[in-house]
Amino acid sequence: GFCVGGGVGLVGNADCIVASDDAYFGVPEVNQGALGAATHMARLVPPHMLRTLYFTARTIKAVDLVQFGSVLETVPREELMDAALRVATDIASKDTRVIRAAKEALNGIDPVDVNKSYRFEQGFTFELNLAGVADELRDEFAGTEKSKK
Template sequence: MGVSTSTAEPGIAVVTVDHPPVNALPVQGWYDLAGALRAAGADPEVRCVVLTAAGRGFNAGVDIKEMQRTPGHDALVGANRGCYEAFAAVYDCEVPVVAAVQGFCLGGGVGLAGNADAIVASDDATFGLPELDRGALGAATHLSRLVPPHLMRTLYYTSRTVTAAELHRHGSVWQVVPRGRLRAAVMELAREIAAKDGRLLRLAKAAINGIDPVDVRRSYRFEQGFTFEANLSGLSDRHRDAFVSPRNLPSKDAGR
């Protein structure tokens, strides 16, 4: 349980997240994931990293229960910094990162998948940001890498999800396969990438990142500032409490 790294085949490192029941990571889990991704990318023998997860879903974001049971703002600050590090580690990984997404990919999961170089998804995969329902803001930066701008806004404001098949039509998911074939499909793509010259792959990754129209690190950090504003106003706690204990749902006019 936790974050582990294995060598599936020569040149391919597989970083796996396993944090039951829904892979909602605690603060340390985000830092562990960031460290594993950076270490895999720095290994000169690695030419492609596969980011995958055990269980029924890819990632459900941060561990809100940890946040609510921790006095003060240490868990909030830690989760924000940890997410920032993990998302950046995917993006900055020295070699291409292929995300294997099954089931739900929510909140922080979108941050991870949105910063990957390629996504292979199971046909039951869904992507979304329930941030507004959880008293948070963020990862619109990464959702905007998966869908067109106006769709991103509608999904963000409504907290709706989008299917892997829909993302495939938009071109952001490389392939959609039955869940039972996900591992084989992601390895096929990773194998094709890893067959290239490792030094050229590293140069290519740096070059492609360098021509991105949006600096994903700065853009996400800007978003996080509004999350802190929501927390300081007390808005976030009300929504997180409601998530942890549905009986505490705010009234319909709570946000007026």
């Protein structure tokens, strides 16, 4: 049902996404004093939706991502593997030399270098950790007081 945080990082790097119709996507790290996967979430939603989801730690339904074109289709969970295999079979039926060239071409024209962008984003998480903000918020979430000792 949930694809959050690191899961969004994996999905944001995918070439094609098929999701279960009960799936939710989100980046809730802001609640724990960290940042993460905005680079990848930006591949799934328009800019203002990204900002809303990121700042509020809300999730978005997979069925809503279909309208943005980031999710190809949603299916009942029990049909997910079959749906993914249909897409994979379609791609695999193409000449591999062409598919590899297409993949390289698409990566080359991508306006955002995901590795550099994610590294930039994680620099802010590092700063929040150094300032103790992340410990404070994680302790509040977990009901511990490690940062106060």
